[in-house]
Amino acid sequence: MSHPNIIYIMADDMGYGDPGCFGSTRIPTPHMDRLAREGVRLTDAxxxxxxxxxxxxxxxxxxxxxxxxxxxxxxxxxxxxxxxxxxxxxx
Known part of the structure; x- marks a missing residue:
């Protein structure tokens, strides 16, 4: 069994709903959206x-x-x- 790749993103002044993968259309976040779509999206932090x-x-x-x-x-x-x-x- 291979170990998972983990990417931890910590951004200042970014709210939960700001990335597109959480429904926002104001700021384009295509790379974060792809990571969320193809990986595991954690919703409780x-x-x-x-x-x-x-x-x-x-x-x-x-x-x-x-x-x-x-x-x-x-x-x-x-x-x-x-x-x-x-x-x-x-x-």
Whole structure:
């Protein structure tokens, strides 16, 4: 049995109904629509935080941002990395 290919898409300021595969006609998303059509489309998702940096930290490390002190940080473009270099991540 082969392992599945998993593509995880995380976009800032994009709502659930924005891609065409969920019914939107305002913004063309042909590549996302094809991925949804030919693969598995998950329709129930939750965020660990209301802003991007803590949410990304949780996704990449598997750690809950509220237990690590990352709950309200938004990382600037040239800020100190939030993930310690020795931390195991999904990457």
């Amino acid at each position: 939750h965020s660990s935080a209301a802003v991007c940096s803590p949410s990304r930290y949780s996704v990449l490390t598997g750690r809950y941002c509220w237990r690590t002190g990352m709950e309200k940080w938004v990382l600037g473009g040239f800020g100190t990395p939030l993930i310690e270099p020795a931390r195991t991540t999904v990457a």
